[in-house]
Amino acid sequence: MILEKKKTFNNFAASKGLRSTRQRDIILDYFLATRQHVSVEELYLKIKSAHPGIGSATVYRTLKLFVEAGLAREVLLHDGQTRYEHVMAGEHHDHLVCTGCNAIIEFENETIEHLQDEIAARHGFLIRNHKLEIYGLCANCRG
Amino acid sequence: MILEKKKTFNNFAASKGLRSTRQRDIILDYFLATRQHVSVEELYLKIKSAHPGIGSATVYRTLKLFVEAGLAREVLLHDGQTRYEHVMAGEHHDHLVCTGCNAIIEFENETIEHLQDEIAARHGFLIRNHKLEIYGLCANCRG
DNA sequence: CTTGCTGCAAACAGTTTGCAGAACT
DNA sequence: AGTTCTGCAAACTGTTTGCAGCAAG
Numbered sequence: 060m061i062l063e064k065k066k067t068f069n070n071f072a073a074s075k076g077l078r079s080t081r082q083r084d085i086i087l088d089y090f091l092a093t094r095q096h097v098s099v100e101e102l103y104l105k106i107k108s109a110h111p112g113i114g115s116a117t118v119y120r121t122l123k124l125f126v127e128a129g130l131a132r133e134v135l136l137h138d139g140q141t142r143y144e145h146v147m148a149g150e151h152h153d154h155l156v157c158t159g160c161n162a163i164i165e166f167e168n169e170t171i172e173h174l175q176d177e178i179a180a181r182h183g184f185l186i187r188n189h190k191l192e193i194y195g196l197c198a199n200c201r202g
Numbered sequence: 203m204i205l206e207k208k209k210t211f212n213n214f215a216a217s218k219g220l221r222s223t224r225q226r227d228i229i230l231d232y233f234l235a236t237r238q239h240v241s242v243e244e245l246y247l248k249i250k251s252a253h254p255g256i257g258s259a260t261v262y263r264t265l266k267l268f269v270e271a272g273l274a275r276e277v278l279l280h281d282g283q284t285r286y287e288h289v290m291a292g293e294h295h296d297h298l299v300c301t302g303c304n305a306i307i308e309f310e311n312e313t314i315e316h317l318q319d320e321i322a323a324r325h326g327f328l329i330r331n332h333k334l335e336i337y338g339l340c341a342n343c344r345g
Numbered sequence: 346c347t348t349g350c351t352g353c354a355a356a357c358a359g360t361t362t363g364c365a366g367a368a369c370t
Numbered sequence: 371a372g373t374t375c376t377g378c379a380a381a382c383t384g385t386t387t388g389c390a391g392c393a394a395g
Contacts, residue, residue, distance in 0.1 A: 183341030198326030
């Protein structure tokens with residue numbers, strides 16, 4: 060599955076005439092090895108500790124490529140940083156965000172997705188993507 | 203209803219020992235007169251044209267007070283600006299955001315709200331607020 | 346060899362903050 | 371009078387961009 064993703068990116072790169080570079084390989088490896096919702100800086104620091112030469116601009120630029128390639132998706136939580144999560148084929152999940160400990164719980168709900176489709180249809184709206192975030196306190200933090 | 207909101211803010215201000223100032227009155231007036239989802243800059247420019255002396259820092263500071271007072275809510279859309287919308291008692295709406303023309307269509311759906319409550323309950327999560335945004339093309343823009 | 350990619354630093358946009366003076370109470 | 375609030379400008383944060391050198395094809 061990690062191999063598939065690499066292949067996906069290589070195909071994308073080929074189709075766009077992009078080059079395959081050491082940095083892009085490294086960043087892809089680290090991104091794939093990462094848990095959900097990395098911020099650019101988190102990823103950058105992780106990479107830099109092993110590959111000091113790398114620049115943050117490259118990480119920014121490369122993550123945007125991953126989005127274009129369909130590997131990653133931008134998530135804007137309320138912490139002032141852009142985060143990226145993995146795109147899994149055919150799957151969409153939403154987030155419970157704990158404002159106490161910053162934990163993020165993912166969930167999926169088909170009924171909600173359907174309702175969204177209905178609402179969009181009612182407005183003649185063509186959905187490209189969506190996000191649902193629920194903020195509050197997780198079981199541990201509601202003391 | 204606008205009067206109620208002013209009263210709400212005055213109560214909040216009183217309870218917090220905040221002062222009532224010309225600027226806060228002005229900003230509140232303009233905020234209340236505004237349509238949904240003003241960005242700070244939009245509001246600031248509107249106010250400045252009528253009250254040139256006002257500073258943007260004050261607008262930033264005051265909008266945060268409105269949030270604390272329960273009059274306003276931060277909305278983060280994908281345009282790099284923080285926007286504020288009105289809090290209406292007991293009402294919650296979500297957004298269809300057109301990436302073509304930036305139109306924002308609001309909708310409400312009780313069933314979705316219920317499903318969210320269920321999901322939260324299932325995770326022992328205490329909801330404080332939430333947001334659902336659907337991105338895509340509106341009827342006009344889907345050519 | 347040609348062109349795209351990288352790293353660096355400078356530029357940017359939106360927001361926050363320190364401070365001296367103004368304005369509430 | 372005492373303190374909070376304001377306006378300004380400078381500082382900050384996250385992100386983008388210009389450019390000279392590097393590297394992939």
